Every structure is written in structure tokens, then in C-alpha cells.
Amino acid sequence: MAQDFSLNVSNGVGSSNRAPILVANEYHHWLQRMERLGGGQPVMNHPTKDDLDKMENDAIAFYEISCGVSPDNFDIIINCKFTKEIWDVLKNLYEGTEQDQDKKLTTALNEFNNFKANAGESLKDSFKRFNLIVTKLSNSGTVRSNHETNLQLLNGLGRH
Incomplete structure (x- = not known):
């Protein structure tokens, strides 16, 4: 059984060079971030080098943004599949329509x-x-x- 204690570290702030910290009461956030760390990109039949570069850049940006938001904001973007979606949701949230x-x-x-x-x-x-x-x-x-x-x-x- 996992202990429920606070490390005073939030998975809302992360790093691109290490996996997010698993805190028992933030398991769902941790799981989503770990899945995003793995890429989570759709598979293409015959991707070109340009397609692969775009997918890699999107995956990096996707993960960076995911690690850079608070747990509350992460709950808002959790269902976004692409970086542009995250960007639009956060822009709308903070700048409004x-x-x-x-x-x-x-x-x-x-x-x-x-x-x-x-x-x-x-x-x-x-x-x-x-x-x-x-x-x-x-x-x-x-x-x-x-x-x-x-x-x-x-x-x-x-x-x-």
C-alpha cells in the first residue's frame, strides 16, 4: 500500500530530462505525464522525415507544457491529444475569448x-x-x- 505523504513537490512543475515524481495522491497526474513522456503520437503508415520531425517536436512541446502547468491546470488539459489543443485551451483560459x-x-x-x-x-x-x-x-x-x-x-x- 502506498503511503500518503507530501514531498512538497508538485507534479505540476516538471523537467524535460527526468520523469515526473510519483506522489501517491497525484497518481493520475503522474500516469498521464508518463504516458506523454512516451510520445503518445498516432502511428502513420509511411511517415516522411518531415512528418517524423514534426511528431518529435510536437511530443517534446507537449511534454514540456504538460510538466509546466499546475495540477489544477493539468486537469483542464488532460484530455488534449496535441500541443496545439493544449495551447488553445490555456490561451482561452488565461486570455479569454x-x-x-x-x-x-x-x-x-x-x-x-x-x-x-x-x-x-x-x-x-x-x-x-x-x-x-x-x-x-x-x-x-x-x-x-x-x-x-x-x-x-x-x-x-x-x-x-
Whole structure:
């Protein structure tokens, strides 16, 4: 019978040059990662060298990504068969759909355009809050010029 103890090591973080550690309460994750380490690629009748190279690269990327996610995220990608599937699932999870991204951009633009210092807010806190808004814009793919950003901040500080 396997002992149930924690090594304080998660199979959510791995290495490409060694097999994942077997921890009793994470056996299912360990098993999936071991299967992926073996390749798990479909068999082709007459693969070309290019096909074999692509399959090998996909298997390496597949395993690297599998070892690089937390157990919670691994549960989300566990049924993916190809690297592109994993990539798309994780991208959708963290970036959202195109509609989600548009909503984030619209929200960030509104926050930027309507920025004003709050009553009693220090200059440092106002700048910090404004900088977070500019970062949201940047993360959404919209970059404002330094001139426009500075003017918006100054205008926002002037209205109380």
C-alpha cells in the first residue's frame, strides 16, 4: 500500500530530462505525464522525415507544457491529444475569448478616458492606480503615447 505523504513537490512543475515524481495522491497526474513522456503520437503508415520531425517536436512541446502547468491546470488539459489543443485551451483560459478580450479593452479604455483622482487620494496612490490602467491597456494591445498618457494623468489629477 502506498503511503500518503507530501514531498512538497508538485507534479505540476516538471523537467524535460527526468520523469515526473510519483506522489501517491497525484497518481493520475503522474500516469498521464508518463504516458506523454512516451510520445503518445498516432502511428502513420509511411511517415516522411518531415512528418517524423514534426511528431518529435510536437511530443517534446507537449511534454514540456504538460510538466509546466499546475495540477489544477493539468486537469483542464488532460484530455488534449496535441500541443496545439493544449495551447488553445490555456490561451482561452488565461486570455479569454475574443469577446472577453474586447470587453477588457473597452473597460480599460473607459477607465483611462475617465480617470480622475479620488478625493483625499495621495498623488502616489493616484499615479499607482493610473499606472495599473495603462498596464491594462498595454496588455490589451493598446499603447498610448507618452504625451497622451501624461496629459490624461495631469487632467485626471486636476479634477477634484
